[in-house]
Amino acid sequence: MRRLLSAGLAIFAAAFLVAPPAAALALPTPKEFVSYLDLECFRTTAYQPPAVPLTLRHINPVLVNQPPVQVTLGQREQLCVPVAKNNVVPPSSVLGYLRFVDLSCYRVTGPQINQNLSLRHLNPVLQNVPGFSATLLAPQHLCVPVAKNGVIPTPDILQVISHIDLLCHAHQPNPAMNLGLNLTQLNPVLTNQIPPRSVQVTTARQLCVPVQKGGDEIPPDVFELVRWIDLEKFDITGQAIAPVSLTLRHLNPVLGNLPAEELRITGPAQLAVPVSKNGAVPPG
Secondary structure, three states: OOOOOOHHHHHHHOOOEEOOOOOOOOOOOHHHHHHOOOEEEEEEEEEOOOOOEEEEEEOOOOOOOOOOEEEEOOOEEEEEEEEEEOOEOOOHHHHHHHOOOOEEEEEOOOOOOOEEEEEEEOOHHHOOOOOEEEEEEEEEEEEEEEEEOOEEOOHHHHHHHOOOOEEEEEEEOOOEEEEEEEEEEOOOOOOOOOOOEEEEEEEEEEEEEEEEEOOOOOOHHHHHHHOOOOEEEEEEEEOOOOOEEEEEEEOOHHHOOOOOEEEEEEEEEEEEEEEEEOOEOOOO
């Protein structure tokens, strides 16, 4: 097995129900991982976490020269969970990782970037959907990794997903995709609770870009993967779901001492899909 988790994270993981032992997964390439990372973002019941101040550093090569951003966690507004589109399931080399990427999104504020970006779709299902250019504005949400109902993956997977932090910026313009898709839940907690269903993808709202929280020591090989995770959030409409009650615990070491969060997810709000910025495509 390649590098183990640090002792602190291993102790933290012991508080959860860990998946049955299995052979360690090889670390996928950034292109393999990012291209199939699709997240459906559900509205949640309201919750205000402790007011934790955070320093965020941009880590994607296109934005790495941006100054650090100071934010404080505000209201939780979304839970984003992994899905497959149109029955195209991610390949086995990345599915074990992607099915555990659950991100809880909190309202934040910060300065405008005002940087022009050209965005292109990376997921195979959307290869024929035109990209668009937009100007990145102020951040609106910080999405951080969580576990649902105490179920977390094995340490080799945890050491990747626990370092996925995305800062979601508003942008202009906001073009519409106007495409129908079928979504299937991938995370084991939700596969039996939310059946496959159809949604209509409409307006582009936010670009979520990878950041590193102050105090988070990301292993070098993991850093080279998570720094390429850029997700564009589109509004969606679709079939209603029965509310699902969940308990969340934070996975990133910087937020590991925050209390558990009880919530219900209600209607779908957005679909986050992988994109590249300014022609900088994830390697691999």
